Amino acid sequence: MNTYKIAVIAGDGIGKEVVPAAIEVLDEVAKLDGSFQFEWTYFPWGCDYYLEHGVMMPEDGLETLKQYDQIFLGAVGMPELVPDHISLWGLLIKIRRGMKQSINVRPAKLLAGLESPLKNPQNFDITVVRENSEGEYSDSGGRMHSGSDEIAIQNAVFTRKATERAMRYAFELAKNSKGHVTSATKSNGLTYSMPFWDEVFDDVKKDYPEVQSVSNHIDALAAFFVMKPHAFNVIVASNLFGDILTDLGGAIMGSIGIAPAANLNIEREYPSMFEPVHGSAPDIAGKGIANPIGQIWTGKMMLDFLGHSNAGDRVLNAIETTLASGIKTGDLGGTANLEEVKNAIIENLKNDTMIM
Template sequence: MKKLKIASIPGDGIGREVVPAAEDVLHTVAEIHGGLSFEFTNFPYSCEYYLEHGEMIPEDGLERLKDFHAIFLGAVGNIKLVPDHISLWGLLIKLRREFEQVINIRPAKVLKGVQSTLLNPNDFDLMVVRENSEGEYSSVGGRMFKGEDEIAIQNSIFSRKGTERAMRYAFELAEKRKKHVTSATKSNGIYYSMPFWDEVFKEVSKDYPNIDADSQHIDALAAFFVTQPERFDVIVASNLFGDVLTDIGAGIMGSVGIAPAANINVNGKYPSMFESVHGSAPDIIGKGIANPIGQIWTAKMMLDYFDEEELGTLLLDIVESVTGDRILTPDLGGKSSTKEVTNEIISRLKKRT
């Protein structure tokens, strides 16, 4: 029996609604497998936890989490309770940094029955590999002076190790897909870091002669995401560029509510973390209409990570059969509740046994 111990952090807002739904789906998947089981341990880390304890996660929180096989995260943030820079840096980014989750991956594809925001989406199916530990989000810099003389300095840090690691991950992923990697750059405007990025990309690409490789400046690339997303397979990008591109990817799919993500630890020392990207959605908390697909697709990515790709594919196929029959939550133009969509996915999974 393959027993996977998962730290579950529903977090804030609708995270508390969609994480239990996705856990129910994963238990059903495990039943189908027969030799797989999930054991979820719930942790209350959230903005409400911060208001009660003065911290997003306790001092020994990382120690409590480090021996789990993975972390399953719902949503972090409630601007009405805690400023975003405190909630995100105190929990989400802390987990990414301390657990060396150096790669972030986010897919974007046309789902059956889901109306893309594009007039002609042409069945795009792409994956963004984002360097997740340094780059433009390096916390190096400072502020000085006051008034009209005040200045702020933010330094971007690009190491050869981190840059090459993200690129190799992208090439190896492309070998399982359509064998095409696009590098997001801006070497015509950013003088030092982006030419360095381009040089490393060119060097790495030589080790993968069977993969088509090209580079696109980020402004043009962002436009192509909207006009010709079907031309892309795997895109590798820096921390900031990857962040922007993946939100565009969620937008052109039709709703951020269906977008999944994975934060990958590649050295095996700490757990990887799987999260939906829709945020806490305070406007629909408690209404029972939160879209569970983002968290369920995130569960699919977790199955893939644990070498259960056949089950992951089955799960996404079932999700698409449900969306294809227009069983959708209101954010996708439907009338179904969180529970109704989840129950339909579970029902169809059970019929596959």
């Protein structure tokens, strides 16, 4: 039996509630499968840790995490006490960069039992591949002067290596899906970075003649997410564009609380990190009403990455069965609390007749 050593960082706010719920679900599907199990190690890093120690994680935190197979993260942020640029760059982005998690994958699909806010969503099923290491989120720039002369400069840095890596990953996904890739660009407004992005995309697509491809400007693409999301398969986007599109993807599913994500070290040299798209939601933290589905679906993505796609499919099937039965948290229009949703998913796992 395979034993996977998983580093758990519940983080802040509702992360401390949804992560334990997802772990219960993952332990249950592992028991049902019988070929693997998890060994969880918990780390108290996050904003509470920062308020006590002055750092979001210990100085040797990255070296510690390298000892694990994967990282399971809840949420980061306590903006009323810790500025977001400190919490994110001190933990989340530090791990992404330190573990060379160059690809961020975020699916958005119309789940059974959910009503999209869109009038006619037509069972959309989209995967956004987001370049995760540079672009608009590059730590390049600075501030100078003060008062009316103050200047802030933020540089977006694009390399051919990272851009091509994200695009090739998107085309490989599309080969095993509906065979279509859309590139998110803005070359009619950004005079250097996006024409470069377009040129790399044109080069890469030549190696995938069996995959259809198109480029859409990001503003039009955001509109198309609302008007015709069913028209898309795999979308490849820069760091910022992918971030914005995937929040919109959560919205058209019905709630950002159900949207999952994976930060992948595709070379498998370092652990990858799995986290939901939603934030720490301090306004509802501690009330037991947070939606655990985003974290649980994120666990399904971790199962897929570990090579247990059958178990992952079983988790997603249990999620959809639960939603179809009407057991939903308040953000989805239901009345169930976190515990009730988690318990229903576990019960549906046990009752699932899928062959493992």
